[in-house]
Amino acid sequence: MPRKIKTTIVALSTPRGVGAISIIRLSGPKSLELAQKLTRNTKTFSPNTVQYARVWIAERFLDEIMLTYFRAPHSYTGEDVIEISCHGSLYIVELIIDLCVKFGAVPAKPGEFTQRAFLNGKIDLLRAESIADLIASKTQSAHRESSRQLLGDGAECFQRLKKKIIQLISTLELELDFSDQEITFAPHEQIETEIHSLINDIYVLMKTYSYGKIVRTGLFTPIVGPPNSGKSSLFNALLHEERVIVSPIPGTTRDTIEESIQKDGYQFRLVDTAGLHNTDETIESAGISRSLKTIQLADLLLFVIDARACLAEFQEIIPAKISNMIIIINKSDITDPFTISKLQNELSRYKTIIVSAKERVGIRELTTLMVDYVKAQQPSEEDFILTQKRHYIALKKMCKFLKNAKASSKRLITSEMIVIDLRLALSCLDELLGKTTNDDILNNIFQNFCIGK
Amino acid sequence: MKQTDFDIVVVGGGHAGIEASLASSRLGLKTLLITFSIDSIGRMSCNPAIGGLAKGHLVTEIDALGGEMAKAIDATGIQFRILNRSKGRSVWSPRAQADKIKYSLYMQTLLRSQNNLFILEDCVTSIFVDNSTLVGVFSKIYGAISCKKVILTCGTFLNGLLHIGLDHFSGGRIGEKSALGLTESLIREGLIIGRLKTGTPPRIYKDSINFSNTTAQYGDDNPFPFSFLTNNFLPPNVPCFITKTNPQTHDILCNGLDRSPLYTGIIKGVGPRYCPSIEDKIFRFRDRTSHQIFLEPEWTSADEYYINGFSTSLPLDVQEKAIHSIPGLEKAEIARPGYAVEYDFFPSYQLNSCLETKKIRGLYLAGQINGTSGYEEAASLGLFAGINASLSLKNEPPLVLRRDESYIGVLVDDLITKSPVEPYRMFTSSAEYRLLLRFDNSDVRLSSKGLQIGLTPKTVYDNSIQKKRLLAESIQYLKTHSLSPDQTNQILSIVHQSTISGGVTLFKLLCRPEVHFQNIECFLPPELSKRVGFFRDFGDQIEIESKYEGYIKRNQLLVDSFKSHEGIRIPQDFNYQNISSLTIEAREKLTKFKPETLGQASRISGVSPSDVTSLLILLRK
Structure with a gap:
């Protein structure tokens, strides 16, 4: 879909990879507003001066940045431009871009900043032409045999998705354009099932993206639990057990303490958090609410309890989502085995491990369990792993439309309405694979169905 | 060359030629229609029907722009049905069985009495071009005729070649000669040609059909006319009859394939995939043991029936034997055999958005010569070319129809940007803005353009303005007026839905899938309700525009993508x-x-x- 010029685009402007700093650039009418949202700043930034600010993600402090505001038309693109210099960590860059997208920016296409510069009369034709070449050389391949280069192995799996959607649209269009002929049409339930299976396919793909991210930036692994269950001791024990790597996040003010460890090539970003319990006290509950937010963001959650506790004491605060949680039964050194095994039985539906953080017993087993968890997340060898944010976002958009379509089908809305969302879903793929024409759909119909009077 | 004061010469008196010559003469331009035979003007070469899926939309758009097809079929149709009724209203499409003879006579009478329109029975064999601009035509008997614009609507007649079995002979239609020479003249002027194929089924005598072995199919009880001008619509309701082929039929046809011009490679032209011959269907979809066949009357008390679904170019003896294997047709006698026709067309990338050739100024092509198929497509293109040739002569800006406002716009745009290589047929799936392109709102979409050009009657335009206002007013009313909880629940109980607490706006209520306009109509002010009642089904139109607001908005996204x-x-x-x-x-x-x-x-x-x-x-x- 061609993009309207009024969108605000965002992209990393320095090479990908770890460096001292990275620069993220925003261009478009919403740039300033986005910068304010990122930094929770209510006052406007003054143009052409470098300013210090902090970026927050949810309740969590993310990074300190230097921010420059170029006011339109006095910028590279001729639009409002914000340049953010953050610390050169892939993780931070990715989160900041994520945030921008969440606030309404769209990831820039190759060459798009320059394209805008031209369209706004900032650079001359000669330069623009050479840039057009560049744009072409980067994206043309997407629509031709070399699409594999751009998309990697993804091309094939995107093509598969595309084929499935075209098949689905054809089935519905057949019903609309050839209903005067004797053809049996697919029942609504079947359409619904097929859309559902498409959504699942996309979910699987999208999940590989989060795995890819985990591999690149490490697993965000908060340590949570009731007060005095030994979270900090466990934190220290883990740091002692495994190789600590220098945190990519500069250690300044923060609410939570974070360090990274590495085991078997996997990186875990451990975070020590405030204790979880029910309280009325305001200051304490602020810390707890931060911990709850942390839990939501967790890739892997270490939930620590005191082995002497009984289930009732912490049952209420065990997070609902348990697939990515390990319950650590701590203080085995000062608890009798009978109590421990009773507790472990009660927790049989969870993944549990018994340790003594203080005596450093069971810590190695814990790290092995953590690595096993990552490995279990790993897509099988032949699966394609999504690495590009642009692809991820396209899939996410597709999912949204497919869900609309599924809902319509469920409500027995007629096919011409369902098709609208399916065609929109298809147009998301078109950005990656090149356009789909009505002919593609008709061809499919004529190939597969006997029609014609 | 004879210097004449003809502004426009239209070559061909088919559905495209009719609309083209009517449009230009009605717009005050002196028009000459040259046809082989005045008696064949408006002839339906293939099935005796107008409209159908997406095609019905085209016919109502022709009407909104001031064309004739809709009025003609309303006056001469013998059975009317709305197709796709089980789907949403945007894909409903009117279709009518036509009385072929009456339809053709209606058009002939109309053309003969049209001011500024002259009809000549002759055969155009070449065009005259000077400095890339058209200056005249040469016709066999009459000789060279000067003119300012030419619209070619030659249908299947250019170097037409008819095939029945391995026999083939020159002809544009069965019993009619083909047009020779014109193609070569265009090639000399630099146009590129291609070859297409189409076909038609045999016709059989009525008194040889055993109707008791078939199922009758009637039209709607409450028929919908095509034209926005038709009132007091009470057409006849003559039935069609349904039967089907069986494995025996298929065996007979298969055994004849060695004498099929299609399968022996004699026919080189590309045929329409959506309208395959019966031999194509059984060959390509071998697992199907039966295909539906419709017997359609060719006119009111026809003694000939058209076998819809049985287009074929197999030898006559095979046609006969295969027909006899079909229930109801055991003793059927063939009145005219099925045949295939190959003809020249000019790939449509050579046209600009006015249907004028890019190579030769003043030369317009419309209908099957552009690579389309269907009476409705031809008529649309004829009207469009006629209007644009006229506007050009009057130094007025051309008529542009966008893809998001009309099916005709989609048709023209597809022709010039896709240049079909098989006969092009209109489908609803080709229109991005399908949800708003309904057959019942063609007047709202197009009549202001038609009025401005000078073809659409003022009454059609006035009504369309009223409809537009009424729609906006009604939706505004629905959005701003709420019902009491009691009233709301009363309606919900009527449609068997569980009750809710608290009132909602009429609009929200109408958005629920189970609630229809009829359920809430009594809550509109009597004056508004009365005006809604003035237009047929207008309540339904208000309902869809409310109910599917979200879909319409998302549809807009698809439209934006090309706009x-x-x-x-x-x-x-x-x-x-x-x-x-x-x-x-x-x-x-x-x-x-x-x-x-x-x-x-x-x-x-x-x-x-x-x-x-x-x-x-x-x-x-």
Whole structure:
């Protein structure tokens, strides 16, 4: 879909990879507003001066940045431009871009900043032409045999998705354009099932993206639990057990303490958090609410309890989502085995491990369990792993439309309405694979169905 | 050359030629229609029906623009049905069985009495071109005739070749000779030709059919006319009859394939995939043991029936034997055999958005000569070419119909940007803005353009304005008026839905799938309700525009995706060959199609989004 010029685009402007700093650039009418949202700043930034600010993600402090505001038309693109210099960590860059997208920016296409510069009369034709070449050389391949280069192995799996959607649209269009002929049409339930299976396919793909991210930036692994269950001791024990790597996040003010460890090539970003319990006290509950937010963001959650506790004491605060949680039964050194095994039985539906953080017993087993968890997340060898944010976002958009379509089908809305969302879903793929024409759909119909009077 | 004062010469008196010559003569231009035979004007060469899926939309659009087809079929139709009734209203489409004889006579009478329109029985064999501009035509008997514009609507007649079995003979239609010479004259002027094929089924005598072995199919009890001008509509309701083929039929046909012009490679032209011959169907879909067959009367008390679904070019003895294996047709006698026809067409990339050839100014092509099929497509193109040739002579801006406002717009745009290689047929799936392009709102969409051109009657336009206002007013009322909880629940209980606490706006209520306009109508002010009642089914129209508001908005997204580049014009002498940022394929295609706008460019296959971006950059200097 061609993009309207009024969108605000965002992209990393320095090479990908770890460096001292990275620069993220925003261009478009919403740039300033986005910068304010990122930094929770209510006052406007003054143009052409470098300013210090902090970026927050949810309740969590993310990074300190230097921010420059170029006011339109006095910028590279001729639009409002914000340049953010953050610390050169892939993780931070990715989160900041994520945030921008969440606030309404769209990831820039190759060459798009320059394209805008031209369209706004900032650079001359000669330069623009050479840039057009560049744009072409980067994206043309997407629509031709070399699409594999751009998309990697993804091309094939995107093509598969595309084929499935075209098949689905054809089935519905057949019903609309050839209903005067004797053809049996697919029942609504079947359409619904097929859309559902498409959504699942996309979910699987999208999940590989989060795995890819985990591999690149490490697993965000908060340590949570009731007060005095030994979270900090466990934190220290883990740091002692495994190789600590220098945190990519500069250690300044923060609410939570974070360090990274590495085991078997996997990186875990451990975070020590405030204790979880029910309280009325305001200051304490602020810390707890931060911990709850942390839990939501967790890739892997270490939930620590005191082995002497009984289930009732912490049952209420065990997070609902348990697939990515390990319950650590701590203080085995000062608890009798009978109590421990009773507790472990009660927790049989969870993944549990018994340790003594203080005596450093069971810590190695814990790290092995953590690595096993990552490995279990790993897509099988032949699966394609999504690495590009642009692809991820396209899939996410597709999912949204497919869900609309599924809902319509469920409500027995007629096919011409369902098709609208399916065609929109298809147009998301078109950005990656090149356009789909009505002919593609008709061809499919004529190939597969006997029609014609 | 005889110097005449003819403004426009239309060659061919089929459905395209009729609309073209009527449009130009009605717009005050002196028009000459040249046809082989006045008696064959408006003849239906194939099935005796007008309309159908997506085609019905075209017919109501023709009406909104001041064309004739809708009025003619309303006056001469013998059975009317709305197709796709189980689907949403946007894909409903009217279809009618026609009385072929009456339809053709209606058109002949109309054309004969039309001011500014002259009819000549002759055969045009060449055109005269001077300095890339058309200056006249040469007809066999009458000789050279000067004129300002020519619209060619030759249907299947250009070098037409009819096939029955391995026999083939020259002809444009069974019993009618083909047009020779004209193609060659166009080729000499630099146009490129192609060859297409189409076919028609045998006709059989009524008194040889055993109708008791078939199922009768009638039209709607409460028929819907095509034209916005038709009132007091009480057409006849003559039935069609349904039967089907069986494995025995298929065996007979299969055994005849060695004498099929299609399967022995005699026919070179490409046929329409959506209208395959019966031998094609059984060959390509061997697992099907039966195909439906419709017996359609050719006129009111017809003694001939058209076998819809049985188009064939197999030898006569095979046709006969196969027909006899079908229930109800055991003793059927063939009145006229089925046959295939091959004919010349001019690939439509050679046309601009007015249907004028890019090579020769003043030469317009419309109908099957453009590679389309169907009476409705032909009539649409004829009307469009007729209007634009006239507007050009009057120095007025051309008629442009966008893809998002009409099926005719989609048809023309598809022709010039896709240049079909098989006969093109209109489908609803080709229209991006399908949800709003309904057959019942063609007047709202198009009559203001038709009025401005000078073809659409003022009453049609006035009604369309009223409808537009009424729709906006009604929706506004629904959105701003709420019902009490009691009233709400009363309605919900009528439609068997669980009750809710608290009142909602009428609009929200109407958005529920189970609630229909009839359920809430009594809560409108009597004055509003009365006006809604003035237009047929108008309540339903209000209902869909409310109920599917969200879908319509998302539909707009799809429309936006092509609309954004529509206004950016590309100079006709633009040189694509030296632009290194375009792929070789894009350069070739763009040079061939010479798109007028970036929007058109983006729809040409082989032109990728990045090519469009490069062009955009170059065009914005």
